[in-house]
Amino acid sequence: MNSEIVTAEKEAGIGHHEVPKDLLKDLLPKKLTKSGTIWMVFLLIIIGIGGYAYISQLQKGLIVTDMRDFTSWGIYISNFVFFVAISLVGSLISAVLKLTDVKWRTPLVRIAEIIAVAAITFAALIIIVDMGRPERFWHLFVYGRIQSPIMWDVIVITTYFTISILLLYIPLLPDLAICRDKLTGAAKWKRWCYKFFALNWQNTPRQYKIVNDSIRILAVLIIPLALSIHTVTSWLFATTYRAGWDSTNFGPYFVAGAFMAGCAAVIAVTYVVREHYGLRKYITDKHFDHMGKLLVLLSLIYLYFNVNEYLVPGYKMKETEGAQLKALFTGDYAPMFWSVQILGLAIPIIVLLFKWGRKPVPIFIISVIVVIGAWFKRLLIVTPTLLHPFIPIQNVPDSWHHYNPTWQEWAITSASLAGALFIIQIFFRLFPVVSIWETMEEREAETESQKI
Amino acid sequence: MKHKIKYIFLVLMAVISFGIQTTYAADDDKAKAEVKYTDATLKLSFDTTGGKHIIATVMAKDPSGAVVPVKDVTVVIQIKKSFGMLPVEGDNMATDESGTVTVNFPKELPGDKEGNVTVYSKVDADAKVGDLETQSIVKWGIPAEIENTLNKRALWAARANAPISLVIAVNLMIALVWGTIIFIAFKLLTINRLGKNEKTIKSKV
Amino acid sequence: MEVNQNTSRRKFLKKGLVAGALVAGGSMGASELISAFDSKPSGNKIRLLSPEGKVVEVDASVINPSVSDFLVSSHNVREGVPGKKFVMVIDLSRCKNAGKCRKACSKMHYLPANRSYIKIDKMQDSEKGAPYWMPTPCFHCDNPPCVKVCPVGATFKLSDGIVGIDNTRCIGCRFCMVACPYSARVFNWGEEMFKLSPEEKNAIKPHEACGTHKVGTVEKCDFCPQKTGDNKLPDCVQACPNGVFFFGDEVEDVVSNGDETLQLSKLLRDKAGYRFLEDLGTKPRVYYLPPANRQFPFTETKQASK
Numbered sequence: 001m002n003s004e005i006v007t008a009e010k011e012a013g014i015g016h017h018e019v020p021k022d023l024l025k026d027l028l029p030k031k032l033t034k035s036g037t038i039w040m041v042f043l044l045i046i047i048g049i050g051g052y053a054y055i056s057q058l059q060k061g062l063i064v065t066d067m068r069d070f071t072s073w074g075i076y077i078s079n080f081v082f083f084v085a086i087s088l089v090g091s092l093i094s095a096v097l098k099l100t101d102v103k104w105r106t107p108l109v110r111i112a113e114i115i116a117v118a119a120i121t122f123a124a125l126i127i128i129v130d131m132g133r134p135e136r137f138w139h140l141f142v143y144g145r146i147q148s149p150i151m152w153d154v155i156v157i158t159t160y161f162t163i164s165i166l167l168l169y170i171p172l173l174p175d176l177a178i179c180r181d182k183l184t185g186a187a188k189w190k191r192w193c194y195k196f197f198a199l200n201w202q203n204t205p206r207q208y209k210i211v212n213d214s215i216r217i218l219a220v221l222i223i224p225l226a227l228s229i230h231t232v233t234s235w236l237f238a239t240t241y242r243a244g245w246d247s248t249n250f251g252p253y254f255v256a257g258a259f260m261a262g263c264a265a266v267i268a269v270t271y272v273v274r275e276h277y278g279l280r281k282y283i284t285d286k287h288f289d290h291m292g293k294l295l296v297l298l299s300l301i302y303l304y305f306n307v308n309e310y311l312v313p314g315y316k317m318k319e320t321e322g323a324q325l326k327a328l329f330t331g332d333y334a335p336m337f338w339s340v341q342i343l344g345l346a347i348p349i350i351v352l353l354f355k356w357g358r359k360p361v362p363i364f365i366i367s368v369i370v371v372i373g374a375w376f377k378r379l380l381i382v383t384p385t386l387l388h389p390f391i392p393i394q395n396v397p398d399s400w401h402h403y404n405p406t407w408q409e410w411a412i413t414s415a416s417l418a419g420a421l422f423i424i425q426i427f428f429r430l431f432p433v434v435s436i437w438e439t440m441e442e443r444e445a446e447t448e449s450q451k452i
Numbered sequence: 453m454k455h456k457i458k459y460i461f462l463v464l465m466a467v468i469s470f471g472i473q474t475t476y477a478a479d480d481d482k483a484k485a486e487v488k489y490t491d492a493t494l495k496l497s498f499d500t501t502g503g504k505h506i507i508a509t510v511m512a513k514d515p516s517g518a519v520v521p522v523k524d525v526t527v528v529i530q531i532k533k534s535f536g537m538l539p540v541e542g543d544n545m546a547t548d549e550s551g552t553v554t555v556n557f558p559k560e561l562p563g564d565k566e567g568n569v570t571v572y573s574k575v576d577a578d579a580k581v582g583d584l585e586t587q588s589i590v591k592w593g594i595p596a597e598i599e600n601t602l603n604k605r606a607l608w609a610a611r612a613n614a615p616i617s618l619v620i621a622v623n624l625m626i627a628l629v630w631g632t633i634i635f636i637a638f639k640l641l642t643i644n645r646l647g648k649n650e651k652t653i654k655s656k657v
Numbered sequence: 658m659e660v661n662q663n664t665s666r667r668k669f670l671k672k673g674l675v676a677g678a679l680v681a682g683g684s685m686g687a688s689e690l691i692s693a694f695d696s697k698p699s700g701n702k703i704r705l706l707s708p709e710g711k712v713v714e715v716d717a718s719v720i721n722p723s724v725s726d727f728l729v730s731s732h733n734v735r736e737g738v739p740g741k742k743f744v745m746v747i748d749l750s751r752c753k754n755a756g757k758c759r760k761a762c763s764k765m766h767y768l769p770a771n772r773s774y775i776k777i778d779k780m781q782d783s784e785k786g787a788p789y790w791m792p793t794p795c796f797h798c799d800n801p802p803c804v805k806v807c808p809v810g811a812t813f814k815l816s817d818g819i820v821g822i823d824n825t826r827c828i829g830c831r832f833c834m835v836a837c838p839y840s841a842r843v844f845n846w847g848e849e850m851f852k853l854s855p856e857e858k859n860a861i862k863p864h865e866a867c868g869t870h871k872v873g874t875v876e877k878c879d880f881c882p883q884k885t886g887d888n889k890l891p892d893c894v895q896a897c898p899n900g901v902f903f904f905g906d907e908v909e910d911v912v913s914n915g916d917e918t919l920q921l922s923k924l925l926r927d928k929a930g931y932r933f934l935e936d937l938g939t940k941p942r943v944y945y946l947p948p949a950n951r952q953f954p955f956t957e958t959k960q961a962s963k
Binding site: 131147242 | 872
């Protein structure tokens with residue numbers, strides 16, 4: 001009889017047990033602190049300036065940027081590629097680490113997913129900002145041509161966004177129920193949100209089964225989709241003839257870079273969140289150590305693709321291709337190029353190979369540098385190629401021979417980054433950073449294994 | 453003195469006779485030039501012996517009323533095309549004794565769908581016959597094969613004409629992935645329903 | 658009386674300008690031109706085709722009688738002239754960068770003098786090779802990379818070979834600009850780029866010009882469809898003083914530069930015609946004749962650039 005009850009309880013899932021008080025105290029969303037408020041206001045100011053810049057762009061047209069007929073794509077597009085790259089991390093932590101049964105990923109999953117959702121949201125928004133006629137956005141859905149790589153990008157981004165939202169929401173369901181049941185003192189609208197989105201979660205076994213099955217299916221589905229999203233984005237460049245873009249290597253090159261940049265982004269955000277919400281018990285030094293090793297692996301893979309991408313054409317030095325490479329290696333873009341490769345790639349790899357490099361504070365600094373390097377790397381992919389067309393640029397004003405983004409471009413780009421961080425902050429204001437029910441499951445599993 | 457007069461007389465006679473000759477010669481030429489041609493016609497004909505030839509013939513009525521060929525008239529032969537007149541040159545573009553000019557038809561020249569080609573000929577302000585022009589259609593052109601690219605399936609075609617393989621591949625992938633997403637979305641509704649049932653069970657207990 | 662004559666002439670010019678403005682349908686300055694319209698409507702309606710492909714109904718009193726018949730047709734602007742395949746040949750041995758083609762193109766398309774859809778570039782194929790001037794319009798490729806990548810079908814291939822742009826469909830993503838290896842396309846970044854000076858405005862004949870400028874959309878050479886559909890040569894071809902440009906129909910196998918009319922296949926065979934960057938597989942419809950036996954020695958000349 002007893003064992004039957006035990007098995008029945010086991011099948012019933014964790015919710016049948018009371019949530020331990022310490023988990024509730026540590027993990028439930030907390031009140032807004034002073035530093036939190038300052039950070040939010042700071043982000044809102046940046047978003048406001050960007051909004052003002054965007055209004056001036058809507059009024060006068062894209063002439064307020066420094067993009068002209070030759071450099072017709074600029075930091076809006078490189079920012080778009082950056083956001084798509086970062087968003088791959090959702091699939092990395094939620095799916096890849098899940099299917100490979102990596103245990104330590106549990107506290108990081110939600111952080112990774114919200115980064116992914118925020119990034120992909122702003123990827124879509126920054127693309128609308130880059131359009132010459134944004135009010136015609138609906139043309140994509142009414143007149144869309146299936147032969148265009150942009151249409152493929154629209155389809156995969158929409159699909160990836162949907163699946164990421166589901167992968168964020170479904171594992172959140174049990175926690176939403178806990179919030180609904182325990183946060184009785186919260187504001188009325190918050191309580192309504194918890195109740196509505198918890199979907200009448202009652203911790204029944206069948207409900208748990210649906211959640212676990214769904215997560216597994218989505219984890220499998222999101223991996224090819226994550227590979228597609230950045231491969232298709234890379235095809236925006238690789239399907240053209242331009243020197244530096246006409247490469248068969250672009251798909252894997254971009255995907256490898258995306259995993260690396262996303263991993264670094266997760267580490268950086270995790271560190272800040274851990275310190276701010278006091279989660280040292282749940283996100284330990286060991287987590288940073290593991291993530292550091294993962295980041296080294298991904299960086300080495302990306303280094304490999306970089307070598308392929310630059311050494312092979314550099315060996316041949318075709319005319320236009322060679323001119324573009326010279327600009328990168330020794331010309332106008334040399335400082336940016338070598339900073340990105342050395343500071344953004346080589347040094348992080350070396351530092352992270354040491355155990356002390358993978359301690360929280362050093363790895364946080366390294367990750368921030370890697371993310372900044374990743375942003376500038378995308379700029380290095382977009383601009384030098386456009387400045388080296390097959391027919392050399394002639395008979396245009398001097399400024400058309402260079403690309404120096406205007407304050408509006410910087411403001412709008414910064415606003416998009418601030419906006420992504422803002423979404424992340426809002427999310428963590430409302431929902432637990434670390435998954436409560438999964439932490440409980442892990443504890444149960446540990447005590448079980450200790451009993452045996 | 454007498455010799456001098458003789459010489460002067462001889463020279464004078466020479467001059468006068470020369471003058472008379474030239475006057476008569478001019479009269480002769482004038483007479484010739486004054487042969488008025490009327491009702492001049494320019495006709496095109498086509499000959500296939502030993503290759504394709506275009507023959508332009510200038511005929512006119514001489515003063516006696518007989519229709520005779522006119523010699524030494526420069527004839528221009530062109531083929532009428534949309535943006536200009538394609539000149540057809542031959543060895544001699546001036547009419548011979550039979551009043552004809554013969555040129556070779558250009559090799560491998562396309563015509564319209566049936567192979568028709570419009571040959572145009574003119575005489576420009578000729579002293580004898582003035583302005584003449586004529587044109588004629590001959591089926592010597594290579595029939596034009598016009599490919600209508602509007603209905604071809606291609607990557608650069610309109611969206612209705614995308615390559616079939618692309619259409620199938622993309623739609624299949626969308627159907628599979630979104631089918632799964634919708635399936636899972638329905639499962640979420642199941643969670644909701646299960647929860648409602650559980651709540652009623654609990655409240656009954 | 659003197660005064661009456663002047664006013665009637667002014668009225669006639671106004672009508673002509675308005676007709677041109679309505680026919681061109683351009684957004685630039687259209688409102689100020691239309692507001693000049695003050696003659697009484699006759700009640701008789703005529704259907705015109707605007708370059709955007711829209712059929713507009715206009716009162717007959719407004720039409721300048723010299724408007725080309727080609728415009729008053731109902732042929733679908735995305736289909737092209739049936740039975741023709743336009744082709745251009747540019748003889749590089751004759752080009753000395755006179756720049757008249759650029760000026761004519763600017764006038765034709767309501768562009769300021771420092772912008773035109775045809776560019777003249779200094780090219781030098783190899784270090785020891787000779788520099789030469791190369792005019793580059795849009796090549797209207799048969800395997801056009803720009804048309805392939807357009808997500809909304811704002812640029813399209815017509816049956817007569819022309820690659821057209823619909824400025825009412827374009828969303829301004831500029832993928833086509835990046836995809837074109839010949840840098841043929843330009844973008845309307847903002848109204849300041851298209852400001853015409855009063856002299857430039859007066860120099861344009863409205864019923865012959867065509868401008869569909871919309872801020873935030875892409876533009877390029879369009880082989881002047883109002884002219885070529887009517888069997889007239891495009892403005893750049895007509896304007897060149899050195900006979901550099903030949904234009905014609907590949908189906909007819911004949912091209913002309915206004916003075917000389919030649920058989921296309923023979924011309925290309927005899928003078929070794931080639932296409933620029935043939936290896937990319939874009940299949941351009943513009944051929945070049947090599948700069949051999951030059952008519953003019955190469956000299957550096959400065960072009961206008963604001």
